[in-house]
Amino acid sequence: MTDRADAGRDVVVRRGGVPEATVGRLPLYHRVVVDLADQGVETVSSEALAATAGVSPAKLRKDLSFLGSYGTRGVGYEVSVLIDQIGAELGISSEWPVVIVGVGHLGHALANYGGFASRGFRLVALFDDAPQLVGTEVAGLTVRPFADLPAVARTDGVLIGVVATPAPAAQQVADALVAAGVNSILNFAPVVLSVPSSVDVRRVDLASELQILAFHQQRRGNDLTQVAR
Amino acid sequence: MTDRADAGRDVVVRRGGVPEATVGRLPLYHRVVVDLADQGVETVSSEALAATAGVSPAKLRKDLSFLGSYGTRGVGYEVSVLIDQIGAELGISSEWPVVIVGVGHLGHALANYGGFASRGFRLVALFDDAPQLVGTEVAGLTVRPFADLPAVARTDGVLIGVVATPAPAAQQVADALVAAGVNSILNFAPVVLSVPSSVDVRRVDLASELQILAFHQQRRGNDLTQVAR
DNA sequence: ATCTGTGAATTTCTTCACAGCA
């Protein structure tokens, strides 16, 4: 551990290097401070903010410290400053164009989700090949055939795509997205997408989430049985 | 580190203690092995299975080792054995009754999600107070008023609930779920639920997922700009 | 006096690398 010459130059300055675990919590923090601002709160301590977000105060402070020193010792954080700084870190100042592929119930739900604009996203197109859907209007956008993707992606510079199709269609949709220049994919279909390593995929899977809950539920049950020792 | 008498008794036997990170991947593994079985695959190496699931072989082997030794050295894993063992660990043999509250587009999407039964869940009721929804049939179930929750929860022994309501309603729905004996909640509303510590809540937040993607996207862009030291 | 910011300790997770079994 104290081996291997700490020759002095590996001080790891963490150039903008926010740890992944922290990145995963920034959207939550952002949401919470925006809510606080809406309630008229101007200043908040790490303890109060942590309680609202459901994390420990130490974790919250450490997370925020990666963005810089925006708190005041003895006082707390100014809510408006946090909104700006976390927002900047998340790129909320930008307006990322996003497309959704698949306009079933889930696609509908996503399209009608209110928070796009306020979080730095602009929904630019909805795609679905079902004849009864193409041409209909959803969330203020006309549903287009999937074949239109390349044109839209080029015109609007789309880098982020949402896959909300049934499982069997997901892989070919992903392939088309990648071919159209999309390199961040949010996948709601219950399959593991195969994409080039340059493409970032996040899976959201209802069944997995339920199964994780069920696992803990089951463990609790077992604990009751096996408490002795 | 070698301080403090290793008096010999803290050998941590890991009594059924599967690490949390592993638990989070078990549903993925389960899905992948079920898919393999559907394709007629009977045996699979950790390398092939890991590639399909999108994780490293070492991680996969370590994860599976927490469940026991179900592979054969020099050969690989028998797919059917993995299905059984991972399924058992996740409690798929049981049939967890689940309720969904909120039958908007998202609730519809969740209710019509095919995989409930095959993953150990049984959807027992859908709740919504919108007059135009109550009494209608969705996914083979009649939508009921939320006031029916306590009765249903008691009758069916519901321990897991899904919140698919708009944000403003989510907290009071959660309160009612907890009061009705539900202690695992999957929350799709973009709010942090306040619940007793005995209740396990998992959040699924579309905007957060998109923001995490956007963060990485932004970082990639910056890297291109700032490559030269 | 209070509350942040952060090194250091601790815990958890991942990866390595190879002994051991088929």
Next chain:
DNA sequence: TGCTGTGAAGAAATTCACAGAT
């Protein structure tokens, strides 16, 4: 020989605990 199972090493994340700013 080939691939699992797993200690040990390494990396990452979390928590501790307190110095330092207001």
